[in-house]
Amino acid sequence: MIFELDSKKLDFPHPSYAEKDGLLAIGGDLSAERLLLAYSNGIFPWFSDDSPILWYAPDPRFVIYPSKIKISKSMASCIRKNTFSISIDQNFDEVIKSCSSINRKDQDGTWITEDMIRAYTALYTMGYAHSVEVSQEGVLVGGLYGVLINGVFCGESMFSKVPNASKVALIYLAQEIDLQLIDCQFHTAHLESMGGEYLPLSDYLAILTKDLRYEQSL
Template sequence: MIFRLDERLLFPEPALAEEDGLLAVGGDLSTKRLLLAYQNGIFPWYSDDSPILWYSPHERFVLFPDELKVSKSMRQVLRSGKFTISMNKAFSDVIEACSVVERIGQDGTWITEDMKAAYKQLHAEDYAHSVEVWEQGSLVGGFYGVQVGHVFCGESMFSRVSNASKTALIWLCNSGLYKLIDCQVHTEHLESMGARMIPREEYMALLRGNG
């Protein structure tokens, strides 16, 4: 059953989500609603031609920093010093870049203008963060996401040159800031770096600091 949200600040029980993870429709992208969503393992994912759709997958694709896999060739890239890394230096630029990057099998973007405005507000209130990768002063890669305690809920990443987004992810894993990185959607790229599926129950325990 898919629930329709109204002006009340609440969500249905996440375990009631459809098989594909779709839980609810409607509501808004206010800071309070977004934070409530992430605190309950729910995130928005929709396009310009649809209402706001809220998802809570029955399995979560996550990366534990201590399970990170870095290839020999990637270690050479990191040692080369070709990239420099920053955090929260260019959040708006990162989300704009993520919104226009072409993705295999996708037409257009799910990062709508409303989504960009909402996450920029989350960043202004210190709930959303970005990691930037620079090469010779130019922004060449990075990602952004939402912090819930010691969990980083990744939203999107981009790369303008080879290995830039990988460099950003490796930096975050090695930063010691988070116990878990929620990757949300499975990709072979992230699986090759150690990400794996865990049940919702395990994810929620980690999200609430009980795991």
């Protein structure tokens, strides 16, 4: 059953009511309050310019346990060469805009609409959204962004302008930041190759909501 949200009422149905494809609800808004409520309950928005706001809660969830991230021999060699410099929360605007504009295989467009950019930039300003930036010779060449809730980093998107840049960002996130879990949301072969695995929604929610608190820094 797909629920229709009232933009004047700040609530969500329980994520266990989502459809098989993860779709839970439609409508509402992208206010900071609604987004934080959504993420703290295992729900996230995913939609395109020509559709209403759609809210998802996939079961099972695709995640990476930081301690289980897989680093290939070629990636380990790349990291040892110190080809890239890495920073956190130094260029959120450019990271999210790059994620929205990068060409992706088998995708005609982007779900990162102008409304989404404004909404997540507001969360970043408030300290709830974060970015990892990967630069080469002073130029941003890759990175990722997401929302941090209770030690769970809910990854929204990543990009690479040169080989391995987004992988470096993800590895840095897993190894250098104290996280319970990296929420990848949906399966991709790329994320599976780096250690992604399925986690039942009930287990995901148990991790997410244990001693629930909003976190504002990495």
